[in-house]
Amino acid sequence: MxxxxxxxxxxxxxxxxxxxxxxxxxxxxxxxxxxxxxxIYIQREKxxxxxKNDNIDENGRKFEWVELPSFDNPGEMIKYKKYEDIGDAFKx
Numbered sequence: 001m002x003x004x005x006x007x008x009x010x011x012x013x014x015x016x017x018x019x020x021x022x023x024x025x026x027x028x029x030x031x032x033x034x035x036x037x038x039x040i041y042i043q044r045e046k047x048x049x050x051x052k053n054d055n056i057d058e059n060g061r062k063f064e065w066v067e068l069p070s071f072d073n074p075g076e077m078i079k080y081k082k083y084e085d086i087g088d089a090f091k092x
Contacts, residue, residue: 012036061085 013024013032016039024032047060055063063081070076 055081057081 067077
């Protein structure tokens with residue numbers, strides 16, 4: 001949560017946990033963070049169950065398997081994951 005603004009934190013608390021802004025400000029920060037982590041875990045597990053057959057990695061990004069020639073042995077084909085969108089996985 002270190003990279004988020006205070007306002008965004010309050011909005012996340014309201015959307016995920018249903019806490020009003022006053023309730024979030026009066027509650028323990030460590031309790032709210034643990035509740036948000038549990039909420040995120042439950043949402044990821046729910047998404048995995050819904051998209052069992054889809055090609056989605058552990059971070060929730062879609063991919064497809066492609067075969068490309070090996071750099072070491074051009075006659076050999078190797079399977080690679082081709083992501084639709086790498087999002088913020090690549091830092092310039």
